[in-house]
Amino acid sequence: MGGANPVAKLGAALFLAAVLLLSIDWVSATIALALELVLFCFAGLTLRRFFLRTWPVLVAAPLTGVTTLLYGRASGEMHLQWGLVQISDGSIDLAIATCIRVLAIALPAVVLFITIDPTDLADGLAQVVRLPHRFVIGALAAFRLVGLFVDDWRAMSLARRARGLGDQHVLRRFLGMGFAMLVLSIRRGTKLATAMEARGFGALPHRTWARESRFGRRDAALVVAVCLIAIAAIVTSVATGNWNFIIGGGRESVTA
Template sequence: MVRDITLGQYMPGRSLVHRMDARAKILLLLAIIVFIFVAVNYMSLMLITLASMLVVLITRISFRLYLKSMKVILLVIVFTGILNIFYGSGQVYWEWGVIRITEGGINNAIFVTIRIATLVLISSVLTFTTSPTDLTDGIERLLSPLKIFHVKVHELAMMMTIALRFIPVLLEETDKIMNAQKARGADMESGGIIKRVKALVPVLIPLFVSSFRRANDLAMAMECRCYNGGKGRTRMKVLHFSKADVIALVFFLVVFAGVILCNIYFPATVR
């Protein structure tokens, strides 16, 4: 069922990671992602992966939930992993026609797999430990310098908040409409691509109609609660950097330095 997808859902808690400022989390996430790709040998990759795992442990969120979010893109991981086996050079282990499995290929595959997995893991940490509002608030603040170029930062952030709020609602609705049309004999599981696309029309039209109705209602509800854009707005949760952010920052600066040192002292396994 569509509604079983729980990608990036906020899990309330009081861990060190939960208490970090959303802006710090977003910036650190970006830096970690960069360093995942900076790492070019097993030593440095291990360092950044273990550091990420440590963060996961600190969040005190069941590892099963992380696995679940990983499951969604498992196919991508496996696919790119396998694909990479056949690229690369070095000692040839197995050969059949043009297909060759080489030492470099296997290394590539392992690297790509670990990199993507770590990336998903650490991104999940951000979405699991940061409430949607904090997240969009953080993005809004980080992007606020763009206001000089007349970018509507507040409006963008509000759109994100609403999108995050209504994605699950619309997924559930899709599920309901699909069931209703199936009950009228809609066949969505068989036939060629054109037939399948056509079978979606009875689902998409009601979905659009109901989205507009919801948007109308929501706009009215927001008006009732005196929404008037970003001007003069305050926030209940004020973002401020705290000890948790300093600890995280220092920790990852050490990790990043370690990655660079490992890259220098050990030979590169991948290009």
């Protein structure tokens, strides 16, 4: 799975997220998360790298569940009520479903994007999805400049601090640095666009590519596996009566 086409990874992550967002119930999220954990074994990641990249999600999901537990919609038997805090059977079920659903949506996106190279993604979007190559190459060039943006911000902050301008008026300093970075970004973008045009980028309606991007059997297998995970989650949830279609107005409207 780690060597699959970036377009397949992107499509799989978006499709799974879209399906899981249709309902808020713990059954479909649990089934999807369990099958995703099996799929992660073929991602080519070590446990250390997996936890280093996914720890923000592993921390944010329980915090989201706790917030939903304390301030979610109250229904059923009330267990605790103190000011705005209302813990009931409904808020407990919603908190569990929300926590598992955050994990089921975010973890595949993080795992799939870990092994994506920006250049390979640009090649796939232009050659497989057939997006305009001028837009794809421009987006890739902009993405490559993100690291320079961070370095420029740090250098400018140190320079202003050395001049005695960085210790007071935090908001004014932030706005001044933001405007300076905007001017610098426009100048750098203009120079980069001129350089790319001089080298022939976008000169012809059809261009050649240094690396060919193909959508093969392994990529199709990844998409099919994700589709099966989504189908299994939906079927199990509907069969057990836990499907809670959001667009339909929740479980009450489905039952009616």
